[in-house]
Amino acid sequence: MATPKDELTKRINESYEVPNNVVKKVPKPLVSVYVATYQHRDYITDCLEGVLMQKTTFPFELIIGEDFSTDGTRDVVMEYAKKHPELIRVITADRNVGQKANRIRCLMACRAKYVAICDGDDYWTDPLKLQKQVDFLETNPGYSLCFHAYKIKKNGVLLKPLYPRRPRDYSADELVADPGTIRVLTKLLKNIFIGKSIDELSNYYGDSSMTSVLGTYGKAKYLSDIMPSVYVHHPGGVWTTKTPEAKLFGSINAKINMYRYYLSIEDTARATICLRGLHRVLASNRSKIYPGLSRFRISRSGMHIVFAGIWFELYYRPFLLSLNKRPRR
Numbered sequence: 001m002a003t004p005k006d007e008l009t010k011r012i013n014e015s016y017e018v019p020n021n022v023v024k025k026v027p028k029p030l031v032s033v034y035v036a037t038y039q040h041r042d043y044i045t046d047c048l049e050g051v052l053m054q055k056t057t058f059p060f061e062l063i064i065g066e067d068f069s070t071d072g073t074r075d076v077v078m079e080y081a082k083k084h085p086e087l088i089r090v091i092t093a094d095r096n097v098g099q100k101a102n103r104i105r106c107l108m109a110c111r112a113k114y115v116a117i118c119d120g121d122d123y124w125t126d127p128l129k130l131q132k133q134v135d136f137l138e139t140n141p142g143y144s145l146c147f148h149a150y151k152i153k154k155n156g157v158l159l160k161p162l163y164p165r166r167p168r169d170y171s172a173d174e175l176v177a178d179p180g181t182i183r184v185l186t187k188l189l190k191n192i193f194i195g196k197s198i199d200e201l202s203n204y205y206g207d208s209s210m211t212s213v214l215g216t217y218g219k220a221k222y223l224s225d226i227m228p229s230v231y232v233h234h235p236g237g238v239w240t241t242k243t244p245e246a247k248l249f250g251s252i253n254a255k256i257n258m259y260r261y262y263l264s265i266e267d268t269a270r271a272t273i274c275l276r277g278l279h280r281v282l283a284s285n286r287s288k289i290y291p292g293l294s295r296f297r298i299s300r301s302g303m304h305i306v307f308a309g310i311w312f313e314l315y316y317r318p319f320l321l322s323l324n325k326r327p328r329r
């Protein structure tokens with residue numbers, strides 16, 4: 001019987017790249033931009049135009065993961081690919097592979113030193129976004145990512161508030177704990193995915209887990225001189241249609257998963273950082289968590305971490321693990 005891991009691998013292996021001239025014409029891009037899209041017919045044009053308008057002194061490529069949309073998105077993507085065969089690489093399959101497989105296959109296709117991500121229903125507004133972000137990371141090797149502001153577009157209306165509300169830089173440890181305020185469409189990050197297996201990428205293909213792992217490579221810088229990108233709320237949005245409670249429990253599960261990931265690679269220091277971040281979330285949302293247990297599922301192996309065993313896991317488990325590593329006489 002096939003396991004979920006086997007099925008994920010199968011879906012990615014069934015994927016293919018539509019013929020293009022990108023690798024030949026751009027053998028060494030400095031940035032790989034990847035767009036994951038599914039059922040984004042009304043939004044994909046703004047997204048792709050925001051990438052194509054970028055003015056840079058360096059070569060970049062655009063990778064589009066088109067997940068067998070049936071609403072016309074696929075046709076729009078293929079038309080853009082025909083117009084820009086030396087820039088656009090389309091990764092697809094003859095069936096819908098799902099969000100996880102789509103994102104992982106895009107990450108595996110990224111060849112460049114840096115990666116920028118914009119989902120197919122969001123878009124960039126600054127033609128110098130990539131140039132400004134690359135300029136910073138090229139001269140500041142101690143940083144693993146930089147990011148900028150964004151606005152929200154809801155029901156077709158661009159709202160006035162600018163996010164994050166209190167922008168600032170983040171230390172490496174703060175990234176490991178995942179501050180939860182850095183939207184993926186605003187990031188430029190070091191390409192830490194080259195050579196990684198499907199199994200490993202499945203641990204941190206998502207936004208918050210990716211932020212956490214990037215903290216093992218350096219700090220994060222907020223750049224204030226980039227025009228805000230636009231994060232679109234719409235009825236078909238995977239994240240924006242979730243209730244606040246569902247988002248909270250999704251965040252809890254993500255932190256549990258990263259805690260377990262760091263333990264699996266015997267990085268108890270970063271596992272503890274994740275757990276402390278989780279404890280802060282729990283402490284500030286106590287009134288929401290207990291009533292929500294009957295409606296939202298947290299993985300069984302994570303339940304003791306969240307509740308009864310939080311202090312044991314936070315303070316004593318790393319100590320016991322360190323004892324186990326000491327050589328026996």
